[in-house]
Amino acid sequence: MSDTITVDPALREHVVETICALLPRVLKREVPDASESTTLMDDLGMSSTTGLELVLELEDRLEREISVEDLGRDDFETVGTLASYVAGNLLDEED
Known part of the structure; x- marks a missing residue:
């Protein structure tokens, strides 16, 4: 068994769309041009608190728990x- 995690491209795309949809709610302002390449800290000024809130919102929207054990700033x-x-x-x- 390998340590490399295989990510389903369709699932990843769905998560990108979900994150972009949730950003205005979490940041409490419009985020019209959010895309996969949008930097969360630099472009949007996201803090660690809003990052955590985004992960919690994602869990709620995806109706799945996200393992945050290895989740880091990167x-x-x-x-x-x-x-x-x-x-x-x-x-x-x-x-």
């Missing part, structure tokens, strides 16, 4: 890096 670099982390770290409902 994973919050862009919408895409966060989507990759989330898509590879969703916990099965049985867990």
Whole structure:
């Protein structure tokens, strides 16, 4: 068994779209041009608090728990890096 997490491209794309949809709610302002390459901290000024709120909102919207054990600042670099982390770290409902 390898340590490399295989991320389903369709799931990752769904997570990117979900993150972009949630950003205005979490940041409490419009985020019209959010995309996979949008940097969360630099472009949007996201703090660690709003990052955590975004992860909680994502869990709610996706109706799945996200393993945050290995979630680090680097994973919050862009919408895409966060989507990759989330898509590879969703916990099965049985867990």
